[in-house]
Amino acid sequence: FTILHDFRQALDSDNQLYLHFQPRLNLSNNKCQSVEALIRWQHPTLGVISPAEFVPLVENTSLVREMTDWVLQRCIEQINLWHQQGCSLQIAMNISGSNLDEAGFAQRILSALQEAGIETRWFELELTESAIVSHSKQAMKQLQALADAGVSIAIDDFGTGYNTLTYLQEVPAHVVKIDRAFVFNLEQGPRNQAIVNAMVNMAQKLGYRVVAEGVESEQSCEYLRTIGCDEIQGYWYSKPSPANECCALATN
Numbered sequence: 001f002t003i004l005h006d007f008r009q010a011l012d013s014d015n016q017l018y019l020h021f022q023p024r025l026n027l028s029n030n031k032c033q034s035v036e037a038l039i040r041w042q043h044p045t046l047g048v049i050s051p052a053e054f055v056p057l058v059e060n061t062s063l064v065r066e067m068t069d070w071v072l073q074r075c076i077e078q079i080n081l082w083h084q085q086g087c088s089l090q091i092a093m094n095i096s097g098s099n100l101d102e103a104g105f106a107q108r109i110l111s112a113l114q115e116a117g118i119e120t121r122w123f124e125l126e127l128t129e130s131a132i133v134s135h136s137k138q139a140m141k142q143l144q145a146l147a148d149a150g151v152s153i154a155i156d157d158f159g160t161g162y163n164t165l166t167y168l169q170e171v172p173a174h175v176v177k178i179d180r181a182f183v184f185n186l187e188q189g190p191r192n193q194a195i196v197n198a199m200v201n202m203a204q205k206l207g208y209r210v211v212a213e214g215v216e217s218e219q220s221c222e223y224l225r226t227i228g229c230d231e232i233q234g235y236w237y238s239k240p241s242p243a244n245e246c247c248a249l250a251t252n
């Protein structure tokens with residue numbers, strides 16, 4: 001309860017919340033073209049609180065709408081700033097399953113992008129596999145509207161949620177992000193390699209771009225390059241970082 005009360009104040013204060021961005025490396029051209037926005041909270045007395053702690057709490061309340069709107073506004077400002085600086089970066093933003101149950105959510109995103117003069121291709125939404133599997137009809141309609149308007153949809157934490165893949169037939173998504181549980185220690189075992197290789201092949205045959213998360217070593221990166229994975233994200237390439245550091249990577 002205290003955390004939620006404090007988070008409410010953080011949303012209003014505007015000097016406690018900020019974003020870090022984790023760059024993704026495109027393995028086909030060795031460029032950074034996309035970054036994931038990750039929320040950070042500098043609590044006035046408790047210090048930095050991890051989103052792994054507060055996001056799940058917020059997601060269970062109506063505050064999730066305000067959190068997502070806050071992140072959206074910051075992402076939009078940042079896309080425009082980068083583009084003014086000559087950094088052609090796309091931002092991938094995390095949303096919660098419950099956001100898609102809000103009436104008008106898709107339209108709110110599209111209007112915000114339009115008002116800021118940002119083409120939808122500069123924007124990607126990440127939704128976890130488990131949020132997608134428990135989707136409602138309303139949620140699917142909103143995802144479809146976003147996809148139809150050119151927003152890229154990514155399935156986050158791929159492989160961890162459920163033991164069925166039937167949802168892939170009905171979800172309008174473009175990108176699959178393989179969960180770091182499969183990518184961690186990739187070089188140390190033929191079993192992990194076999195699993196990731198199969199996931200990359202299947203997802204690509206179904207028409208998705210594939211991003212491997214949690215890449216922590218050069219060997220893992222090289223293995224993923226060998227099997228034709230499209231992009232990687234992880235500490236080996238870059239940690240989540242302040243906006244200006246991403247711009248430096250993107251213009252190299």
Ligand code: G
Pocket residue numbers: 037038039050051052055071094095096240
């Ligand atoms: O860096 P990491 O500690 O940033 O993030 C921990 C978890 O919090 C991840 O599962 C990540 O997806 C989630 N998360 C980070 N930022 C956001 C955000 O802006 N919105 C939502 N819904 N989840 C986020």
Ligand code: G
Pocket residue numbers: 022038094156157180213214215216233234235236240
């Ligand atoms: O759930 P989501 O994929 O949105 O989570 C992003 C989370 O993964 C963040 O907490 C981020 O700090 C973390 N992360 C990013 N790269 C790595 C990595 O290479 N290794 C590990 N262990 N975590 C990572």
Ligand code: MN
Pocket residue numbers: 036094126156
């Ligand atoms: Mn994510």
Ligand code: NA
Pocket residue numbers: 156157158177178179180213
């Ligand atoms: Na993930």
